[in-house]
Amino acid sequence: MSLAIPVLYGSVRTDRVGIRAARYVCDRLRDAGHTPTLVDPVEVDLPLLDRMHKEYAPGEAPDPMERLAGLYREADAFVIVSGEYNHLPPPxxxxxxxxxxxxxxxxxxxxxxxxxxxxxxxxAGVHLRDMLAELGMMTTPTALAYPRVGALFxxxxxxxxxxxxxLATRFGRFETELTWVAEALRAKRAEGVPYT
Structure with missing residues (x-):
């Protein structure tokens, strides 16, 4: 079953190498029959957070925010690709x-x-689990870690x-878990959710 999966990448640095891992993830998701969309903060150009999307009147949020909101509403799952800045996800x-x-x-x-x-x-991945849970997402058990990323891709x-x-073997397990959980949660969302 094909899933819509935004792949959120977190670096805006010059000469960033993590984008290689994000591209690899998108390619492997596509190979598995899914529809990934790379969300790159350099291209999206969101402002620093002043108001969340839900705090704007309908149709009044900045265009980049509206486009992402539409993409996210249609998402079956998310993949978060993060470097580590001072033991934390990048700003x-x-x-x-x-x-x-x-x-x-x-x-x-x-x-x-x-x-x-x-x-x-x-x-950074450890902190992301807490953050994503607070945002209402459930993280899959298997995470992928790419040390010396510039030498891998x-x-x-x-x-x-x-x-x-x-890399393909490890990604296969990751994708299998993500697909399984995404399909289960999509079926439950269709029945109704406890809150929105």
Whole structure:
């Protein structure tokens, strides 16, 4: 079953390498028959959070926010791709997430972290679980961590040949869990949700 999956990427830095992991995730989701949409804060250009989308009168939110709200309303699941800044998710990712709330309710999120170093951003992933739960999302058990991300993928997100098989195996488990939970939650949302 094809799922609509926004892939939220969190870096706006010059010469960012994490975008490679985000592209890889989008490519693998597409290969699995899903419809991923990369949400890149550089391209979206949301303002710093002043008011959440729900705090605007209908049709009065800034255009970038309205476009994302529409995308998120149709989402079956989310994938969050995060680097690690001082053991936390990057500010651009937090800002991207904080503009919305009820659009996330009763949807699963898969967490993907990365770093230039050896830890793969896992400390940011721990904080993301708490944050995403507060936003109303349920995170899947398996998270992906990509240490030394620049050595795993080329600029377009293709895995380097020596890493391709291992990356594909790990991604397969991640995608299977995300799909299973997304399909279950979609069926339950169709029956009605406890609150919105």
């Amino acid at each position: 651009a990712l937090v800002n991207l997430l904080d503009h919305f709330l009820n659009a996330y309710y009763w949807r699963p999120a898969g967490i993907v972290t990365y770093s230039r170093g050896s830890f793969g951003g896992v400390r 080329d600029a377009e997100g293709a895995p380097v040949p020596t890493e391709a098989e291992g």
